[in-house]
Amino acid sequence: MASRKTTNATVSPKGSLETLSQREVQQLRETGSGSVYALFRQCALAILNTGSNSDNAKTILEAYPDFEILIHQLDRGIRLELCNAPADAFVDGEMIASTREMLFSGLRDIVYTQSELENKRVDFNSSQGITDYVFHLLRNARTLRAGVEPNIVVCWGGHSISSEEYKYTKIVGHELGLRGLDICTGCGPGVMKGPMKGATIAHAKQRIIGGRYLGLTEPGIIAAEAPNPIVNELVILPDIEKRLEAFVRVGHGIIIFPGGAGTAEELLYLLGILLHPDNREVPFPLIMTGPKSATPYLEQLHAFIGHTLGAEAQQRCKVIINDPAQVAREMAKGIKEVTQFRRERSDAYHFNWLLKIDESFQRPFEPTHENMAGLNLTREQPVHELAAQLRRAFSGIVAGNVKVQGIRLIEEHGPYQITGDPQIMQPLGRLLQAFVDQHRMKLPGGSAYVPCYRVLS
Numbered sequence: 001m002a003s004r005k006t007t008n009a010t011v012s013p014k015g016s017l018e019t020l021s022q023r024e025v026q027q028l029r030e031t032g033s034g035s036v037y038a039l040f041r042q043c044a045l046a047i048l049n050t051g052s053n054s055d056n057a058k059t060i061l062e063a064y065p066d067f068e069i070l071i072h073q074l075d076r077g078i079r080l081e082l083c084n085a086p087a088d089a090f091v092d093g094e095m096i097a098s099t100r101e102m103l104f105s106g107l108r109d110i111v112y113t114q115s116e117l118e119n120k121r122v123d124f125n126s127s128q129g130i131t132d133y134v135f136h137l138l139r140n141a142r143t144l145r146a147g148v149e150p151n152i153v154v155c156w157g158g159h160s161i162s163s164e165e166y167k168y169t170k171i172v173g174h175e176l177g178l179r180g181l182d183i184c185t186g187c188g189p190g191v192m193k194g195p196m197k198g199a200t201i202a203h204a205k206q207r208i209i210g211g212r213y214l215g216l217t218e219p220g221i222i223a224a225e226a227p228n229p230i231v232n233e234l235v236i237l238p239d240i241e242k243r244l245e246a247f248v249r250v251g252h253g254i255i256i257f258p259g260g261a262g263t264a265e266e267l268l269y270l271l272g273i274l275l276h277p278d279n280r281e282v283p284f285p286l287i288m289t290g291p292k293s294a295t296p297y298l299e300q301l302h303a304f305i306g307h308t309l310g311a312e313a314q315q316r317c318k319v320i321i322n323d324p325a326q327v328a329r330e331m332a333k334g335i336k337e338v339t340q341f342r343r344e345r346s347d348a349y350h351f352n353w354l355l356k357i358d359e360s361f362q363r364p365f366e367p368t369h370e371n372m373a374g375l376n377l378t379r380e381q382p383v384h385e386l387a388a389q390l391r392r393a394f395s396g397i398v399a400g401n402v403k404v405q406g407i408r409l410i411e412e413h414g415p416y417q418i419t420g421d422p423q424i425m426q427p428l429g430r431l432l433q434a435f436v437d438q439h440r441m442k443l444p445g446g447s448a449y450v451p452c453y454r455v456l457s
Contacts, residue, residue, distance in 0.1 A: 004063055006084040011095050013078065013104045036114050037069075042223045042404075043106045043236060044069055048082075048089040049226040050099055080107075102227055102234045105141070109236040110219075112140045130362045134237070134245050135351060141235045143214065143250060144350045150339050152214065153331055154184045154251035156266045157191025158259030158440055159225055165258045168291040168324065169194030172255065175328035177202025177211070181335070184251055186243075187215020187234060188225030191257040196230040214250070218243045224402035239364045240395060244269045249352045252335045253285035255327065256317070258294045260440035261401065264301065264431070265394035269361060271305065271313045272387025278356035283341050285318075285334025292322040300434055307427040308390060309383050360388040367396030367406055369413050372453075377420025377428075386424075393418055393428070400452025401441055410452045422457040429455040 045067055070081040080103070089099045116122055116136065123129025138144050153176055157169065173183060173195030183199045185192040196213045203211035215231035218240050227234055237243040247254070248270060256267055267288075274284060290298055298319055306314045320327050339349070347354045365371065376389050396416055399406030410416075419425070432455065435441050441449050 005087040006064065006067070007082075007087045007090060009082045009085060009090065009093070009095065010072075011080050011082065011100055011103070012074075036110065039219055040107060040110050041067070041069055043110065043219055044103055045086070046222045046224075046226045047099060047102045047106055047234075048086045050089070050096075050102070050229050096229070098229045098232070102231065105234040106222075106236050109137070109141060113137065113238045127357060127359045127362060130242075130359070131245065131249075131353075131357065134242050134249060137237060137242070138235065138246060138250060138351070141233070143233060143235055146348070146350055148349060150252035150335050150342070150349050151181050152184050152212070152251050153181050153195075153335075154247050154254040155191060155195040155257060156186070156247075156254060156259065157257030157263050159188050159190035159192065159262075160260060160440055160442055161190045161258055162293070164291050164293055166190060166194050168289075168294075168322075169257050170198035172257075172289065172324040172327050173198025174202045175324045176331065177208075178206060179328055179332045180206065180208060181328070181332065182212035182214070184212075184214040184216065184247070186221065186225070186262075187217050187227040187231045188221070189228055191259060191263075192225075193228035193230060194257075195255075196228065200230060216243050216246050216250075220399065220403040220405070223404060241362050241364050245357060245362060248273060248284075248355060248357075250350065252338050253331050254287075255331065256286070256288040258290045258297050258440070260435045261394045261397040261432070264304075265391050265398060267301070267305070267317075268309075268387050268391040268394065271309060271316060272361060272384045272391060273355065273357055274316050275309065275313055275384040275387060276356050276358065282355055283334065283337045284316075284355075285331055285338070286316055287318050287320055287327055287330060289320045289324075289327045290322075295321055297434070297438065297440075300431060304427050304431045308424055309387055313383070313387075358384070358388070360385060361391070365392045365395055367392075367399040367409075367416070369409065369416055372396045372416040372418060375418065375420065377418070377424050379421060379424070390424075390428075397432070397453050406452070415451060416453040417456060418453055419456045425455055425457045 045064055064084060064086065066084040068083040070083070072079045072081060089095055116133065122133045169191050176183065176195065177199030183196045185196060199211060212233060213230050214233045215227055216235050216237060218237050222236060235246070237246055244266065254270060256263065270286065273279060288298055288302065298321060302314060302319055318330065320330065342349060345354060375393055377393065379386065400410045400416060436449055436451065
């Protein structure tokens with residue numbers, strides 16, 4: 001990505017951080033140096049690049065090498081001074097409103113996360129402590145709304161999809177919106193944008209004011225996939241594991257659209273949780289869908305789940321092809337079951353406390369070459385643990401494709417080596433090759449995709 005047109009500007013909070021204590025202001029000023037500042041700069045640059053077609057964090061950072069943010073203290077809060085910022089984030093000298101909201105949401109989340117870590121109130125040695133941490137991050141972002149009946153549909157899928165698949169996600173989002181359902185995605189382009197776009201029209205038709213378009217991300221992802229401008233609630237979780245837990249805790253049902261390695265990672269994460277013995281009776285609607293042209297993709301992904309995790313895993317996921325209205329009807333029906341289940345057990349509507357999530361799904365996985373080679377991809381373990389291991393394999397591939405650190409590791413040491421039982425490696429290799437053949441690993445354009453991995457039996 002070549003250097004682009006830049007501008008200088010100052011901007012004040014709106015939507016987040018409008019009222020601050022003196023301690024918070026001081027904490028924000030201290031953010032102006034060190035690793036926390038570097039993290040905020042990276043996320044801010046991605047937010048200011050909303051609408052960019054790049055999915056390479058390293059490329060985006062290199063396009064704006066002189067971009068800086070200065071934090072100034074005011075009597076009632078703060079002001080940000082942006083130096084050499086992307087000019088496309090402004091109209092006639094004013095920052096676009098959605099961009100400004102997301103910029104301060106990012107600052108809010110990064111500073112609060114750091115504050116929680118410094119106060120050492122988080123018990124990272126227990127599963128419950130990690131869940132409490134996710135809860136507090138979401139509550140601080142005002143994501144959790146007590147008393148509102150379940151209506152949040154999480155939509156997972158790829159950023160690199162065909163125009164037909166993108167149009168299909170908009171139609172499904174429209175059908176969901178007509179039924180009063182809100183949308184939560186990973187906040188980027190492609191599948192993360194389409195359902196939100198469709199729902200905005202449906203909400204307008206139904207005169208629904210205050211429709212929610214919730215985007216959950218993490219620093220490594222947002223740096224590569226800028227948020228789409230429809231997102232009106234942005235939350236940046238500290239890592240991919242906290243982000244995935246946030247999805248399943250706040251969402252009341254999940255739809256899987258066509259995607260690539262990241263979508264497979266998300267599906268394996270959820271299936272691993274649902275296959276845990278403690279969750280067998282917990283209702284959680286899960287639908288895989290796409291247009292007719294996506295039938296081979298959906299069938300192959302469904303078959304991969306059967307080959308690796310078994311028939312029970314396949315049964316937890318309903319496949320609906322080329323029928324957006326039926327997808328919405330099934331999801332609305334499933335959410336009614338979720339509502340009844342939580343009402344009977346006095347569980348919160350806004351946060352799924354009853355869902356058991358093992359620590360193996362919560363511990364951050366660092367995709368180094370050593371860790372990728374050491375994955376336990378064998379059948380000599382409970383099926384939900386195998387799902388956790390497979391999820392990490394796909395997480396590493398995502399890192400090698402789009403995240404700065406992963407890209408640099410691949411440049412220095414070559415592809416990841418993934419090994420395991422042949423009956424697991426063979427369907428894994430076929431699925432990954434299908435992703436490559438269908439251009440689902442990276443956004444189209446530029447040079448041909450070079451795999452960041454090697455699958456070995």
